[in-house]
Structure formats: C-alpha cells, structure tokens
Amino acid sequence: MEIRPPVAFVDDDAELRAANQQSLELAGFEVLPFADAESALAALDRDFAGVVVSDVRMPRIDGLELFARLKALDPDLPVILITGHGDIPMAVEALHNGAYDFIAKPYGAERLVQSVARAAEKRRLVLENRALRLAAESAEESLPLLGQTPAMQHLRRTLRHIADTDVDVLIAGETGSGKEVVARLLHDWSRRSRGHFVAVNCGALPETMIESELFGHEAGAFTGAQKKRIGRIEHSSGGTLFLDEIESMPAAAQVRLLRVLEQREVVPLGSNEHRALDLRVVAAAKIDLGDPAQRGDFREDLYYRLNVVTLSIPPLRERKEDIPLLFAHFSQRAAARFKLGAPELTADLRRQLFQHDWPGNVRELAHFAERCVLGLNPSEAPSAALPLAAVEASLPERLEAYEAELIRQALAANAGDVRASLEALGIPRKTFYDKLARHGIDRAEYAARKDGE
Numbered sequence: 001m002e003i004r005p006p007v008a009f010v011d012d013d014a015e016l017r018a019a020n021q022q023s024l025e026l027a028g029f030e031v032l033p034f035a036d037a038e039s040a041l042a043a044l045d046r047d048f049a050g051v052v053v054s055d056v057r058m059p060r061i062d063g064l065e066l067f068a069r070l071k072a073l074d075p076d077l078p079v080i081l082i083t084g085h086g087d088i089p090m091a092v093e094a095l096h097n098g099a100y101d102f103i104a105k106p107y108g109a110e111r112l113v114q115s116v117a118r119a120a121e122k123r124r125l126v127l128e129n130r131a132l133r134l135a136a137e138s139a140e141e142s143l144p145l146l147g148q149t150p151a152m153q154h155l156r157r158t159l160r161h162i163a164d165t166d167v168d169v170l171i172a173g174e175t176g177s178g179k180e181v182v183a184r185l186l187h188d189w190s191r192r193s194r195g196h197f198v199a200v201n202c203g204a205l206p207e208t209m210i211e212s213e214l215f216g217h218e219a220g221a222f223t224g225a226q227k228k229r230i231g232r233i234e235h236s237s238g239g240t241l242f243l244d245e246i247e248s249m250p251a252a253a254q255v256r257l258l259r260v261l262e263q264r265e266v267v268p269l270g271s272n273e274h275r276a277l278d279l280r281v282v283a284a285a286k287i288d289l290g291d292p293a294q295r296g297d298f299r300e301d302l303y304y305r306l307n308v309v310t311l312s313i314p315p316l317r318e319r320k321e322d323i324p325l326l327f328a329h330f331s332q333r334a335a336a337r338f339k340l341g342a343p344e345l346t347a348d349l350r351r352q353l354f355q356h357d358w359p360g361n362v363r364e365l366a367h368f369a370e371r372c373v374l375g376l377n378p379s380e381a382p383s384a385a386l387p388l389a390a391v392e393a394s395l396p397e398r399l400e401a402y403e404a405e406l407i408r409q410a411l412a413a414n415a416g417d418v419r420a421s422l423e424a425l426g427i428p429r430k431t432f433y434d435k436l437a438r439h440g441i442d443r444a445e446y447a448a449r450k451d452g453e
C-alpha cells in the first residue's frame with residue numbers, strides 16, 4: 001500500500017511550476033500545482049497529508065504570508081520556501097518562525113526532492129501520531145480491551161456473543177496478555193454484572209486454605225474453624241467466579257471443583273448440605289492445559305469440563321500491529337497521571353517497539369510507555385526488570401538520557417542528515433558532534449536506514 005505523499009507546489013511562474021512538478025513526480029510524489037497562494041489556501045486543510053512548497057515572491061499573497069496563514073491552520077504542516085538571492089535573511093527569519101526549510105535559487109532537483117522527502121516523512125509521523133491519539137482517546141471511553149488486529153477483533157466479537165450466556169470459559173494466555181481484562185468483560189457484559197465478580201488466585205492461596213476458601217465450611221469442620229464461613233464459590237452465585245492460575249490448583253481441590261462444576265451446587269466442608277448455585281466459572285491459565293506435556297498434574301477430566309469454550313489471547317509479539325495503538329493509549333494515560341507531555345511516536349521509537357519481543361506482553365508495554373513519559377532511557381531496548389530502578393535515576397542522569405533521545409529522534413527524523421538535524425536541535429555543529437561522541441551515537445546508523453520500518 002505505497003501511497004504517494006502529496007506536495008502542494010505554489011509558484012506563479014508556469015514554467016518553473018511544470019519543471020518542479022516533473023522532478024517531484026519522478027521522485028514519487030503526487031504534485032498539486034497552484035498558480036497562486038489564494039487557490040492553494042482554498043484547497044488545503046488542517047489534515048493535508050503532505051508538504052507545501054512555495055515560491056516567496058508572488059503577487060498579492062506572497063510565500064511568507066502564505067506560510068503564516070498555513071501555520072495558523074496547522075502549525076505542524078511543513079512549508080518549504082523557495083527564495084531568490086536577496087531574500088535569504090528573510091527566509092532565515094521564516095525558519096525561526098517554524099518554516100520547515102528554505103531553498104535558495106538556483107537549486108538542483110536533488111536538493112528539492114531531498115527536503116520534500118524529509119518533510120513528507122515528518123508529516124507522515126505527525127499525522128500518524130494525531131490519528132493514534134484520536135483512536136486512543138475514543139477507544140478509551142468505549143473499550144477496555146484495545147486492539148485492531150483481526151485476532152483482537154475476533155476476540156471481542158466472541159466475548160460479546162458468549163458474555164451473557166452461562167457457559168463456563170477457559171482463558172489461555174501468557175502473562176500480561178489481558179486474561180483478567182477478558183474475564184471482567186465476560187462479567188460486565190452479562191446480566192451477572194449485578195452480582196459479584198469473585199476472583200480467586202489459585203496459585204497464591206496456601207494449599208491448606210484453598211478448599212475452605214472456595215467451598216466454605218461449617219463451624220468446627222476442622223481445627224481452627226470456629227465460625228461457619230461462606231465460600232467464594234457460593235459468594236459468586238448470581239455473579240462470576242474467576243479462577244485465576246487454575247493450573248496451580250492443588251489436586252484435592254480439583255476433585256471437589258469438578259463436582260461443583262458438574263452439579264452446580266456446593267457442599268461446604270464439614271456439612272452435608274447441598275446448596276444450589278447460579279454459577280458461572282471463568283478460569284485462566286498461563287499454559288496450554290490441552291497439552292498433556294504442559295498440563296502436568298492438572299486433571300484431564302477437569303480440563304475437559306472447563307474447556308467448553310476456550311478463549312486464547314495471542315501474545316503481543318503475534319499482534320504487533322496493535323503496539324502503536326496500545327502505546328499511545330498507555331502513554332496518554334501516564335502523561336495525564338504524571339501531568340507530563342505524551343511522547344511522540346518517532347520512527348526510531350516505533351522501530352524499537354516492533355523489534356522487541358514483549359515477553360511481559362501488554363503489561364510490559366504499559367510500563368515501558370510510562371518510562372517513556374518520564375523520559376527514562378526510552379532509547380534502550382525495553383527490559384522488563386527496569387522500571388523501579390530507573391525511577392531512582394538522578395536528575396542529571398535523566399537529563400542526559402533525555403538529551404541523547406532527542407538527538408536520536410532528530411537523526412531518525414532526518415535520516416541522519418547533519419544539517420537538518422542541527423536545525424531541528426538548534427545547536428552548533430561542534431556541540432552536535434561532541435554530543436554524538438559523548439552519547440555513543442553513530443550517525444551512519446540513521447543514514448542507512450529506511451525510516452518507519
């Protein structure tokens with residue numbers, strides 16, 4: 001889906017217009033030629049997907065005035081000005097005011113194409129960030145389970161279908177992949193949402209307690225059971241029982257649970273009373289219980305009983321297209337919480353996000369987004385172990401890391417071009433090279449790369 005970025009080319013000289021149009025089209029751009037600023041202004045809007053190139057000297061509205069009006073329309077729209085010999089001080093002034101670049105006449109086609117290509121890439125990123133921000137904002141209100149990949153869309157559809165049935169559900173997924181989010185949705189999207197959502201972590205309860213916790217007991221059922229206790233299963237009646245880490249449930253409790261699932265009633269420890277239940281069980285496992293090798297001590301009959309419907313949540317590395325949306329969502333949330341700005345998704349950061357394997361899945365990504373918002377070393381490959389230690393980095397360390405990141409971003413945005421990076425950073429050349437050396441940044445790495453991959 002290669003789309004050709006549009007370039008609005010404004011020049012009152014028909015010959016120059018035609019010549020530049022040809023060079024830009026040869027370089028793969030779609031050119032919209034305009035003979036004056038008025039018609040360009042009439043045609044462009046805030047979400048114009050490309051770059052504006054304009055001659056400075058034109059009758060009526062000149063290039064600088066056009067730039068000023070476009071800037072009011074969208075300050076992020078890149079405008080490249082073409083200037084005659086005498087206009088250079090004025091063009092420099094325009095750069096200070098936010099023009100993307102100026103090109104002095106006479107110039108070669110290559111100079112124009114290069115500048116337009118960089119500006120177009122920058123524009124693409126700005127619009128992508130804008131769209132992501134919008135998507136994350138609107139998604140926030142509507143959905144707790146984000147994701148636009150087919151797997152996630154399918155998962156949401158299935159959830160809608162089965163939420164309000166009483167069918168028991170097994171949720172399979174790696175750590176941090178969203179099992180609890182899914183379990184809660186099954187509850188929230190059902191008439192059972194009026195009842196309790198009772199979560200039991202089968203791995204965290206001591207083996208000696210799990211049965212009385214789950215099934216309840218009569219007073220005197222065992223040593224220490226002074227008072228009668230309603231079990232969690234019974235407490236969930238009319239609502240949803242969420243059995244987390246079901247793979248860690250002790251063998252004796254498994255047998256009892258199987259009976260509860262089959263008979264839809266519970267017999268508290270030390271009692272003969274059968275109490276009928278309006279039960280809905282959602283269990284979650286980090287391993288594939290269907291695989292005998294992984295199942296270990298887990299009872300096969302219980303597995304089959306739970307496996308009426310299994311929802312598998314794919315690990316994040318198998319749905320990487322969802323990463324930008326999730327990142328935008330979590331960084332916005334963190335930015336609001338810490339009262340800081342949300343980081344832009346630069347080409348560099350995007351590449352990092354796609355290269356990483358995310359063994360901690362969505363949870364790991366959420367933590368990474370928080371660290372980015374805090375300006376903590378976001379250029380390093382995210383590591384699951386980092387977050388807490390990194391918060392304790394000293395202010396100078398954080399500033400250093402932030403500076404290095406800004407330089408990397410500038411290099412990435414400008415494909416390693418020194419002049420453009422200097423402009424973007426607003427620092428002298430020598431300072432720039434000193435900083436590259438200090439931070440161990442290799443400019444060549446950025447020059448060789450195709451951005452956005």
Ligand SMILES: Nc1ncnc2c1ncn2[C@@H]1O[C@H](COP(=O)(O)OP(=O)(O)OP(=O)(O)O)[C@@H](O)[C@H]1O
Pocket residue numbers: 144145146147173174175176177178179180181182286362363366
């Ligand atoms: N698709 C998603 N959209 C938005 N947030 C998500 C999504 N998936 C997971 N999260 C968030 O990621 C974090 C981890 O999710 P959750 O607790 O559901 O994972 P889990 O599979 O239960 O992990 P564990 O096995 O470690 O208990 C939570 O903060 C959750 O809100």
Ligand SMILES: [Mg+2]
Pocket residue numbers: 179180244
């Ligand atoms: Mg969980």
